[in-house]
Amino acid sequence: MSDFISTYGFLFVSMILGAMLGLSLYLPLMAGQLSLASPGFYALGGYIAAILSTKVFPVTEAFPISFLLLEMLIAGIACGLLGVVVGVPALRLRGIYLAIVTIAFVEILRVLALNLDITGGAVGIFGIPQPFQTPIEYLWVVLPLLLVSMIFIYRLEKIRVGRALIAIREDELAADSMGINPTYYKVLAFAIGAILAGVVGAISAHFLNTWNARQGTFDTSIIYLTFVLIGGSRTFLGPVLGGMVFTALPEVLRAVADTPGLPVWLAQFLRDGRLIIFGLLIVIGTIFFPQGLVTPQLLKRRARS
Amino acid sequence: MNLTIFLQSFLNGLSIGSIYAIFALGYTLVFSILGIINFAHGAIFTLGAYFTYVLMGNAFGFNGLLANLALPIRLPFAFALIFGSAIAGLVGVFIERVAFRPLRRRKADSLLTVVSSLGVAVVIVNLIQYLVGAEIYTFPPDTYGNLPPAINFGSEANPIPIRSVQVVIFVVSGVILSLLTYLINATKYGKAMRAVAEDPTTASLLGIDPDRFIVLTFFVSGFLGGLAGTLVGSSVSIAGPYFGIGFGLKGLAVIVLGGLGSIPGAVVGGLTIGLVEAFVPGDYSAYKDAVAFGILFIMLMVRPQGLLGRSLVQKV
Numbered sequence: 001m002s003d004f005i006s007t008y009g010f011l012f013v014s015m016i017l018g019a020m021l022g023l024s025l026y027l028p029l030m031a032g033q034l035s036l037a038s039p040g041f042y043a044l045g046g047y048i049a050a051i052l053s054t055k056v057f058p059v060t061e062a063f064p065i066s067f068l069l070l071e072m073l074i075a076g077i078a079c080g081l082l083g084v085v086v087g088v089p090a091l092r093l094r095g096i097y098l099a100i101v102t103i104a105f106v107e108i109l110r111v112l113a114l115n116l117d118i119t120g121g122a123v124g125i126f127g128i129p130q131p132f133q134t135p136i137e138y139l140w141v142v143l144p145l146l147l148v149s150m151i152f153i154y155r156l157e158k159i160r161v162g163r164a165l166i167a168i169r170e171d172e173l174a175a176d177s178m179g180i181n182p183t184y185y186k187v188l189a190f191a192i193g194a195i196l197a198g199v200v201g202a203i204s205a206h207f208l209n210t211w212n213a214r215q216g217t218f219d220t221s222i223i224y225l226t227f228v229l230i231g232g233s234r235t236f237l238g239p240v241l242g243g244m245v246f247t248a249l250p251e252v253l254r255a256v257a258d259t260p261g262l263p264v265w266l267a268q269f270l271r272d273g274r275l276i277i278f279g280l281l282i283v284i285g286t287i288f289f290p291q292g293l294v295t296p297q298l299l300k301r302r303a304r305s
Numbered sequence: 306m307n308l309t310i311f312l313q314s315f316l317n318g319l320s321i322g323s324i325y326a327i328f329a330l331g332y333t334l335v336f337s338i339l340g341i342i343n344f345a346h347g348a349i350f351t352l353g354a355y356f357t358y359v360l361m362g363n364a365f366g367f368n369g370l371l372a373n374l375a376l377p378i379r380l381p382f383a384f385a386l387i388f389g390s391a392i393a394g395l396v397g398v399f400i401e402r403v404a405f406r407p408l409r410r411r412k413a414d415s416l417l418t419v420v421s422s423l424g425v426a427v428v429i430v431n432l433i434q435y436l437v438g439a440e441i442y443t444f445p446p447d448t449y450g451n452l453p454p455a456i457n458f459g460s461e462a463n464p465i466p467i468r469s470v471q472v473v474i475f476v477v478s479g480v481i482l483s484l485l486t487y488l489i490n491a492t493k494y495g496k497a498m499r500a501v502a503e504d505p506t507t508a509s510l511l512g513i514d515p516d517r518f519i520v521l522t523f524f525v526s527g528f529l530g531g532l533a534g535t536l537v538g539s540s541v542s543i544a545g546p547y548f549g550i551g552f553g554l555k556g557l558a559v560i561v562l563g564g565l566g567s568i569p570g571a572v573v574g575g576l577t578i579g580l581v582e583a584f585v586p587g588d589y590s591a592y593k594d595a596v597a598f599g600i601l602f603i604m605l606m607v608r609p610q611g612l613l614g615r616s617l618v619q620k621v
Contacts, residue, residue: 034416089606096342096419096565100557101605104598107554111595218554222423229420275431282424286417287407 009136011251013207016142018247020200022227022239023149027193029233030162031186032169033091036221037102040109041083041194043216045075045201050125050211051118063129063206068141072202079198083191091186094172106216113213124212128205138207145203146240149196153236165189226278230285232292241294250274312465314583320471322579323478328533328552329559329571330485331526337566338502338522341415344422345400346530347553348429349393351546353531354538355433357382357389358442368438382448382539386477390531397527398520400425405523406516426550433546442543449473449539470540477536481529482572488525489568498522502566551594558601564614573612 021038028035049071053059057067090101113119120126132138156162164185167175172182205211223246231242256262257270269276285292328350335343362379365371380388404421452473455466489495498518500508505515534549559578563570578597585593604611 034419093605093609095416097561097605097609099416099419100342100561101602103554103557104601104605107598108595108602111592111598115591218550219427222427225420225423269435273431273435276428276435279424279427279429279431282427283404283421286413286421286424287404290411290413290417 005136006134009134011248013135013138013142015244015247016139016146017200017204017207018227018243019240020142020146020149020196020243021224022231022243023153023236024193024197024200025224025228026233026236026239027153027189027196028186029228030157030169031165031182031189032172033186033190034095034099035102035190035193036099036218036225037083037086037105037190038193038197038224039216039218039220040102040106041079041197042201042204042220043109043113043211043213044082045079045198046205046211046215047113047119047125047201048075048078048198049202049205050128053129053206054125054127059129063131065131065141068131068203068206072199075198075202076195079201080191080195083194084187087187087190087194088183091183091190103218103221106218106221110213110216113216120212122213124210124214125205126210128209128211130209131206135207138203141203145199150236150240157236161185161188222282223278226282226285228292230281230289230292232294234291234296235294235299237299238292238294242292246278249278253277309465315580316467316471318580318583319576320474320579321582322576323474323482324533324536324575325556325559325579326572326575327478327481327529327536329556329563329575330568331529331533332556332560333563333566333568333571334498334522334526334529336560337568338498338519339405339409339415339418340566341405341418341422342557342560342565343400343405343523343526344419344553345404345425345429346526346556347549347551348426349397349400349527349530349549350534350537350552351433351543351549352396352429353390353393353527353534354543354548355437355442356392356531357385357535358444358538358543360385360389361444361448363442363445365437366440366442368440369434369436371436372438382450386532386535389535390528393531393534394524394526394528396429397523397530400527401520401523405519426553430546430550437546439545439547441545442538444539444542474536474540477532481532485525485529494518494521555594555597558597561601561609561611562604564611567611567613570611570613 021042024038024041025035049068052071052074053063053067059067086105090098090105093101114122132140157166164175164180167178167180168182168185176182201215204215224243227242227246228239229242230246231240232238253270253274257267262270328346331349332342332346335341335346359365359376360378360380361382362376364373364375367373400422404425405418408418408421449469452469455468456472458465458467487495489498497508497513498521500511500513501515501518508518509515533552537552538548555578559574560571561574562577563572563574578600581600582593582596585596
């Protein structure tokens with residue numbers, strides 16, 4: 001058992017981080033807004049934690065968990081504020097325009113991270129201190145955080161705010177004419193998503209030990225989008241499951257590739273062609289499962305039987 | 306800034322700008338007919354460069370499934386460019402079949418189609434990496450035949466050298482832009498394409514099969530993407546499988562600046578962004594890539610319909 005945990009500890013924590021990143025993209029999508037900005041906030045949160053822990057809090061012995069929590073708080077506040085600043089003008093746009101402007105946002109942040117001194121340029125920031133001895137212990141932070149975010153979003157869907165978001169998703173003009181202020185609610189959902197992405201970034205920086213400009217790119221946007229769209233974009237369980245499954249997928253494929261008796265070319269494809277399979281799943285998923293694998297209907301049917 | 310340097314920057318901007326324009330026209334054609342941005346366009350750009358590279362008889366590197374492979378044929382640049390771009394166009398048609406048509410049949414939300422085209426881009430980029438590795442491919446120096454590296458358009462005492470690569474780019478883009486203008490404005494095909502773009506239902510009542518012209522549009526769009534990829538790849542280098550993705554994102558800035566779906570807008574937007582980038586001072590050249598996105602960001606805030614686009618009407 002302890003062997004199993006030490007082998008897969010890193011994977012478990014990554015899966016939970018993936019689930020939360022899926023949720024951060026799901027939040028604006030609750031209001032029907034396709035935003036690809038999450039990797040930008042994720043990268044920013046990570047840089048905040050990396051800079052604070054290596055330059056501002058000089059700790060010689062073990063890095064205290066309270067500092068990690070403080071960094072998460074700062075990263076969350078900073079990303080939330082930036083989310084509002086970017087969100088207010090950006091969310092006047094809809095559909096494809098919003099997707100494009102969020103791509104531009106992520107790219108601008110990436111170029112800045114590559115060129116500023118404080119972010120360590122192309123090399124990035126190394127040797128971010130570890131608050132825990134082994135990767136699996138990060139579960140103490142990420143598991144409660146995931147549960148809190150899930151409960152938060154579950155509750156959000158039931159109260160006035162959530163219903164307003166769904167009304168905007170179904171028909172923004174109709175929602176507007178019913179007295180719902182679309183911009184307010186869209187910015188709210190966007191900013192909460194930004195906070196979540198920033199907090200996850202702060203944890204990931206410690207978890208991964210290094211942080212650089214490759215953490216927030218267009219590719220990662222597509223991967224997070226896969227979490228949500230294949231997992232399911234109509235219930236918060238979709239992105240959670242999608243994030244976990246897709247984060248684990250490379251490991252699963254590697255395990256499958258090692259099964260004896262497979263032709264060599266197939267084994268090699270499973271090992272190295274992970275992203276090809278990812279892309280194919282995106283295409284197949286959007287065509288055959290436009291609402292994702294976990295749909296509200298599916299959940300209702302389960303509850304009844 | 307003296308005149309020679311100014312002129313050189315101006316020509317650099319104009320040549321990269323005309324490649325942006327050709328590339329962005331591919332986006333624009335598809336957008337004007339379907340109202341959807343084909344995110345796989347950047348991947349087609351990359352493919353076009355690789356196709357031309359292979360058709361000229363150049364060998365692949367040491368990595369990937371197709372390591373060290375070379376075709377037994379050696380086409381001259383002009384033919385390789387045309388055939389390579391045409392194959393890229395066929396890839397465009399194939400993408401339409403697998404990623405666009407099934408969703409269009411179901412009248413799915415256009416954002417879903419955006420996502421499936423993103424999926425195609427992921428597949429293509431990683432397939433390239435799987436097949437030929439991630440290394441940089443450089444076209445051999447005699448790619449354009451035996452041209453001197455630069456041609457002097459000034460006098461002996463006051464030289465105005467123009468790199469011959471740029472001359473090639475200007476000639477190719479001039480020819481392509483005129484052909485495209487002719488195709489769209491003066492032929493029956495172009496008229497039908499515009500009719501489908503305006504209203505597919507009415508067009509089909511008038512005896513135009515929208516699907517046929519959507520296929521044609523994807524072919525032309527893929528051709529333009531592949532051509533742009535070849536021009537960048539042959540004049541600089543093919544910087545690995547991902548090289549089209551960054552270019553593809555910049556192409557988004559171009560079409561948004563010009564106005565989504567506007568053909569003259571794509572040209573104006575491409576030249577503008579090319580020129581602005583060329584005049585970024587040397588000290589800030591690391592930020593050059595952010596300039597296009599900065600322009601995009603501001604443009605979307607101030608005037609989302611772009612310089613030459615139609616204003617957005619919200620329909621109930």
